[in-house]
């Protein structure tokens with residue numbers, strides 16, 4: 403297998419990530435594009451601020467999620483640094499209204515204080531990680547930049563993971579839902595499952611991000627090592643050496 407094919411094969415994880423993002427957006431967005439609160443998956447009778455904040459959050463979040471997956475793709479970073487810069491800027495610009503909208507909607511929880519605290523922490527940490535990542539890039543600390551952005555994206559992707567966790571927890575704690583029984587939205591077990599999923603969705607993602615950041619670099623084959631040292635001789639100024647074995651080009 404040629405080296406470029408081997409590199410692409412090692413980036414296999416981008417494709418399920420992109421597929422999950424597309425499936426999420428295609429299934430979630432149609433309910434909100436018509437700006438009709440009655441179509442919302444979640445109840446919207448939570449005061450006049452809730453629905454405008456929710457749709458702002460969702461529209462900016464959709465753009466951000468697409469940019470996020472492109473940012474993570476090593477091939478795009480290495481071969482199209484301009485695209486990486488622009489999708490990176492769009493990610494940061496859209497992250498702010500997404501996070502602020504999330505902070506607002508979090509204060510009107512349908513499933514009680516545990517969900518409120520879980521979502522508030524998610525929104526606050528997401529904003530913090532994104533700002534730290536942006537500042538690190540501006541200060542040309544590219545290793546720090548990449549690490550903070552991994553964390554930021556882990557938080558953003560929690561909405562996609564939430565589809566899995568909430569389904570699993572509802573089936574576990576409210577099994578009668580499988581038989582089509584009318585359990586009502588006030589059901590305490592349902593609220594408990596929703597609250598639990600609002601925590602597990604981001605905590606697990608953050609743990610995975612920390613593992614990726616701190617794991618040892620993979621062992622390279624001899625031919626890759628030879629190639630790497632040759633390209634180091636050519637490119638005297640490789641800006642980032644990555645703990646995940648991925649080198650990145652600096653944003654401007």
Ligand code: HEM
Nearest residue numbers: 430443444463464504507508512521524525528557558561
């Ligand atoms: C980055 C951190 C995020 C936080 C803290 C967050 C927080 C929230 C909160 C609090 C709600 C209201 C849930 C309720 O009380 O019923 C919500 C709903 C929603 N969010 Fe986010 N969210 C985040 C990221 C995203 C992203 C990136 C998207 C991408 C489109 C997104 C899409 C949605 C959608 C579609 C809903 C409506 C409910 C649903 O269909 O599941 N969120 N979010």
